[in-house]
Amino acid sequence: MTDHLSREKRSWNMSQIKAENTKPELTFRSLLHKQGYRYSLFRKDLPGKPDLTMKKYKSVIFIHGCFWHRHKNCKRATTPKSNTTYWNAKFKRNVDRDKENIIKLKRMGWRVFVIWECELKNPKETLNKIIKQINQN
Numbered sequence: 001m002t003d004h005l006s007r008e009k010r011s012w013n014m015s016q017i018k019a020e021n022t023k024p025e026l027t028f029r030s031l032l033h034k035q036g037y038r039y040s041l042f043r044k045d046l047p048g049k050p051d052l053t054m055k056k057y058k059s060v061i062f063i064h065g066c067f068w069h070r071h072k073n074c075k076r077a078t079t080p081k082s083n084t085t086y087w088n089a090k091f092k093r094n095v096d097r098d099k100e101n102i103i104k105l106k107r108m109g110w111r112v113f114v115i116w117e118c119e120l121k122n123p124k125e126t127l128n129k130i131i132k133q134i135n136q137n
Helices: 007-015 023-034 084-107 117-121 123-135
Strands: 052-054 059-064 111-116
Touching (some): 023 052, 023 117, 023 123, 059 084, 084 111, 111 123, 117 123
Parallel strands (some): 059 111
Antiparallel strands (some): 052 059
8 A cells, every 4th residue: 555645745744753752741741740759851871761760769651652662452553554564673673672671771770660652541540550659669
């Protein structure tokens, strides 16, 4: 199946996808901050450059997009119909890299939490779940 967008339009669409400070991240960070929790953003010295690092709790949080990180059984984790070989390889690299980074972080003593984009449909519920897990020692 061919792409219904021109090469230029597809390129422009892809360039608009942000890697940092996405709407789900901003929503979650705002709620977390209002609860009095403090964090660092995108620490480059940690594997995977976690979205949030809570040093006090030795915890990191990744906020993953369901499409890019392949959330299992999620309707947002679709595969484009054109150039599927390219997309499947790209998705596999993303998933493999995520797994490697989580293993490295855990070996370094960090507690790792992954929040999926679709879980932020109800951000307060997700926040409460994460806070409960973070506060468990």
